[in-house]
Amino acid sequence: MxxxxxxxxxxxxxxxxxxxxxxxxxxxxxxxxxxxxxxxxxxxxxxxxxxxxxxxxxxxxxxxxxxxxxxxxxxxxxxxxxxxxxxxxxxxxxxxxxxxxxxxxxxxxxxxxxxxxxxxxxxxxxxxxxxxxxxxxxxxxxxxxxxxxxxxxxxxxxxxPTDTVLPFMKIGLDRRSRLNRFLTSWKSQDDPGMGNCSLRMEPSGSPQEFLYMGQTPLYRTGPLTSERWSGVPEMAKLFFTNVTFVNNQDEVSIMEVLYESNFVKLVIDESGNIERSAWDAEVQKWVRHWSPDWQCDFYGVCGPNSICYPFSNFADKFECKCLPGFEPKLQHEWYLRHWSGGCVRQKGSSVCQNGEGFVNLERVKVPDTSTARVNMNRSREACTEECLRNCSCTAYANADERQGGSGCITWHGDLMDTRTYLDTGQDLSVRVDATVLAQYAKKSNSSFGKKRKLEVSVACGLLFFLLFSLACWLVKRKRKGKRSQDKLFNVTIASTSEDSFARTNIDESGINSELPFFELSTIVKATNNFASNNKLGRGGFGSVYKGVLDNGKEIAVKRLAKNSGQGIGEFKNEVVLLSKLQHRNLVRIIGCCVQDEEKMLIYEYLPNKSLDFFIFAKGAFLDWTRRFEIICGIARGILYLHQDSRLRIIHRDLKASNVLLDSYMNPKISDFGMARIFGAEQIEANTNRVVGTYGYMSPEYAMEGLFSVKSDVYSFGVLLLEIVTGRKNTSYYHDSPYSNLVGHVWDLWKESRALEIIDSFLGESYPVDEVLRCIHIALLCVQEQANDRPLMSAVVSMMGNDAAIPSPKRPGFLLKRSYHTSGDPSANTEGTYSINDITHTGVEGR
The missing domain is CATH 2.90.10.10 (Bulb-type lectin domain)
Incomplete structure (x- = not known):
């Protein structure tokens, strides 16, 4: 064949x-x-x-x-x-x-x-x-x-790789073939093309992964300490994987090996957010296990030679401090919580002199190691000696955490992007001169000297404390038992001041049949008993927690602090208002919980936090298209409050931190604790209890207690300028006699130089005419006289067309002065309102 x-x-x-x-x-x-x-x-x-x-x-x-x-x-x-x-x-x-x-x-x-x-x-x-x-x-x-x-x-x-890391997938550089494996985000939800965000291995120094927006670093993992990144302590307990790390002449890479039968992935989205999640078969959804803590993990948020503390009592949940031996580079900026300038060596400080040494900082994410030097054969003692011998060495740490620590990383120059953790992290030794070293040694000795006294005090007082606590508990339980016999728990929402505007009853069946009532046990279960890792933030009213109901629905729980004088009025306001308001640009309330001593509001959960988080700390995450969509959404929400809702509402506390963003970055106005209801024909009202936030108040409200829809228009104008510029209105400008953002923009506008103030993160990728139009509209909104400001209906119209708009007059600046009145407009004080953008809810005239 x-x-x-x-x-x-x-x-x-x-x-x-x-x-x-x-x-x-x-x-x-x-x-x-x-x-x-x-x-x-x-x-x-x-x-x-x-x-x-x-x-x-x-x-x-x-x-x-x-x-x-x-x-x-x-x-x-x-x-x-x-x-x-x-x-x-x-x-x-x-x-x-x-x-x-x-x-x-x-x-x-x-x-x-x-x-x-x-x-x-x-x-x-x-x-x-x-x-x-x-x-x-x-x-x-x-x-x-x-x-x-x-x-x-x-x-x-x-x-x-595209935008997702799976177990057994390497991320890193093959040094022989020059193949670089890294993630890039999608361009949008409809376009999986290579976006502007990338997560890649940086092989220099001690290798670490960086998240970039274009060429701008946004986040870093820190170096690998043994089986986890220095800046990702959750790896050891949440990732269901073992880590294989290779760093030799052939390659530098990391790969995770799945040791449990879970579906897990890490994704970088088009906004630059990183999220690691696992599939939960019970609730049939992807459950997030980790993402960066952007308050302190945003790269360089505190500037060089500083350290970020995420567990402070500030409203935005983090605080920057200078490292030992350093002081703020720009003291006035530091005072205003503008930390990007960082810290420099204290005046008169000199290293490489007799008596110098190291101050040890515990539980930290070590500074950026891109230019650090690594020697894996050094012990900690040898590392100390090596750093002391080199006058350019500013700090050192162990490269490996295992067995008490080994290997040596030394930094030479500025220390960038350091933060602390509550219960994990590495030790970092910072070089200081003899004076600073003595100060820290004195603090340490003083604490040790008090230890014995504390032991005696605790031993003597422990029994008394336990007995007293037991007695209080018995009395409290007896009172609760008596209250529970009433079965109906009524809370009359009313106010004795002129801010009183509505009355309603809260009982175990709901609120006027309009707002569902949740059992306390349901909320406790949803928030894992208000676990600290579910805490989203805090304010004068109390704290906000994330929760997941039995049906898988994610919620945000606003819990009124039991000892809070501020917050009860806000709670009452929001119960009445939000149950009656429905708009895509207002945060949606799901229900409330009033049981025993607890008072809580339950909202829809919005994963992208608040607007100030993006424009003041993460400006690179918002391109102009997204910012303009947010501006228009906020404007539509205010228009609804002023004109289109069943009630005519004046918000009175409109600011960046009160605008929340959903998963699609749609803005939703929140926090109606300060809001007031107007009658259909009512134009203006007066109060002798001025509430709100410094920098956003209109002049007539701050000085005379007069408020109207034009008060919200002024706040919107300030917010619009902040979104365009990426700066707070409380920013200080040396070359401006008004020394705040509104005044500075006004000066530049008069000189036709307004483009100079636009957020540098936008680069050149924005439509000049549209941005200038937004600045023009903002200046119209912040004019000094309320009658000169447009209504929100006119603002929305101006946003949506290119018709000619009038020239702005001089804005109201407030000159960093805040006022409170008690019927007397002349009564005022300096500095009454917080420069930290904390809402004041009870500034009474004296």
């Missing part, structure tokens, strides 16, 4: 004809594949499954896009979760016909075709001499698309 043979030209012709034939098969016929071969391509309705069907590969359309892509997703999860994309930069557009993923030797091995079978849309760029049955593409149970020739792996999708 004669054996048939085929040369390469003939094979190429036959395979091309076969591919064209297969591509034009009816789309209704779908096939489940376990491999892609030269004779078996993947068509648009086909699915390639991994051996145990954990992962699937096929064509998909993201969001509302009509473009098609080849992607990998979890096959056993009902929520389609894309974890890898082949042609993210080369989509199959609607006009490109039917897609096909095939093996083709002449076009790069593994290719994606559209309608044109001669020009691939995408290829793996493989060199395959001639396609034959030994070339095969498979999907592994790890989610890795692999191409093999004769059983040998020649290409894998894991070498080209």
């Amino acid at each position: 004669r054996k048939l043979t085929m040369n390469s030209t003939e094979f190429f012709f036959v395979s091309t004809v076969l591919l064209i034939f297969l591509a034009h098969l009816p789309s209704s016929i779908s096939v489940t594949l376990d491999a892609i071969t030269p004779n078996q391509p993947l068509r648009e309705d086909d699915v390639l499954l991994s051996p145990t069907k954990i992962f699937a590969l096929g064509f998909f359309k993201p969001g509302n896009s009509r473009n098609r892509y080849i992607g990998v997703w979890y096959n056993k999860i009902p929520i389609k979760t894309i974890v890898w994309i082949a042609n993210r930069e080369n989509p199959i557009v609607p006009t490109a016909g039917t897609g096909l993923l095939a093996i083709h030797g002449g076009h790069g091995g593994l290719v994606i075709y559209g309608e044109d079978q001669n020009n691939p849309i995408w290829s793996a760029n493989l060199t395959v001499s001639s396609p034959n049955n030994s070339v095969i593409a498979k999907l592994s149970d790890k989610g890795n698309l692999v191409v093999e020739i004769n059983g040998e792996k020649v290409w894998q999708g894991f070498d080209y």
Whole structure:
């Protein structure tokens, strides 16, 4: 029998004809594949499954896009979760016909075709001499698309990550081939192309991962200390993985090995947020296990030679302090909580002199190690000596935490991006002169000298304390038992001041049948008994916690502090108001809880925190398009309050921290504790109890207690300027006689230099006319006389069209002066209102 043979030209012709034939098969016929071969391509309705069907590969359309892509997703999860994309930069557009993923030797091995079978849309760029049955593409149970020739792996999708890290996927640099594996975000929810955010390994110094927005660092993990990143203490207890770290002449990389049967992933989204989550089969959703603590993890938030404390009592939940031996570079900026200038050596301080030494800081994320020096053969004692001998050495730490610490990292120059932790972290030794060293030694000795006295005091007082506590508990329990017999728990919402505006009853069945009532036990369970790791923030009223109800719904719980004088009025206000207000740009209240001594409001959970978090600390996360959408959303929300709602509401405390952002970055106005209801024909009201926040108050309200819808317009104008500039109104400007943002912008506007104040994070990527129009509208809103300011209906109209608008008059600046009145407009004091943007709820005239 004669054996048939085929040369390469003939094979190429036959395979091309076969591919064209297969591509034009009816789309209704779908096939489940376990491999892609030269004779078996993947068509648009086909699915390639991994051996145990954990992962699937096929064509998909993201969001509302009509473009098609080849992607990998979890096959056993009902929520389609894309974890890898082949042609993210080369989509199959609607006009490109039917897609096909095939093996083709002449076009790069593994290719994606559209309608044109001669020009691939995408290829793996493989060199395959001639396609034959030994070339095969498979999907592994790890989610890795692999191409093999004769059983040998020649290409894998894991070498080209998209926005997701899976277990067994390496992130890092292959020093031999220069292949750099890193994550890049999607451009948008409808476009998986390479966005502006990336997470990549930085191999210099002691390697660490950095999150970038363009070229700007936003976050870093810190160096690897043993089995975790220095800046990710949660790795040891939440990640379900073991870490494999390689740093040698061939590569520097990290890979996590899954040791539990969980579906886990780490994703970087188009806004630059990093989130690590695991699939929860009970609630059928991805549950977040970790993301950066942006209050202190935002890169360089405190500037050089400083340290961030995230557990202070400030309203924005973190505080910056200078490292030992350093002082603020710009004292007035530091006083205003503008910390980016950082710290410098104290005046008169001199290192490399007799008597100097080190102050040890415990439980920290060590400074940026990009330029640090590493010696893994040094003990801690040898590290101390080495740093002392080198006058340029500013600090040192152990490179490895295990077995008491080993290895040596030394810093030479500024110490950037240091923070503390509550119960974990590394020790950092900071170099100080003899004077500072003596001061710290004195503090330490003083604390030790008091120890014995404390021991005696505690021993003597412990028994008395226990007995007293027991007696109080018995009395309290008896009183509660008596109250519980009443069964109906009524709270009359009323006020004896002129701020009284409504009355309602809260009982165990609800609030006027309009607002659901939650049992205390339900809220305790949802918040894990108000666990500290569920705490979202705090204010004068108390604290806010994240919770998850039994049905999987995420909530935010505003818990009124039992000993808070401030907050009861706000609670009453919000119960009445938010139960009656419904708008997409107002935060939605879900219910309340009033039981025993607890008073709580339950809101929808908004994952992206508040606006001030983005524009003052994370400005790089918001491009101009997003900022303008937020501006318009806030304006629509205020217009609803002033004109379109059932009640006519004056908010009275509109500011950046009271604008929350949902998962799609839509703004929602919150915190109606200071709000007032106006009658339909009412124009203006007077109060002798001025409430609000310094920097956002209109002049007539701060000075005379007069408020109206124009008071909110003024606050909106200030907020609009802050969004455009990325600066607080309380910022100090040396060259401005008014020394605040409004005054500074006014000066620049008069000189046609307004573009100079625009947030530098925007670069040049913004429409100049639109930005200038926003500044123009803001200046109209902050005019000194209330009658000169536009109504919110006019503001919304001006935002939406290009019609001519009037020139602004002189704004009201307040000149960093705050006022309170008791019917007397002349009564005023300096500095009554907080420069820290903390809301004042009871500033009575004296």
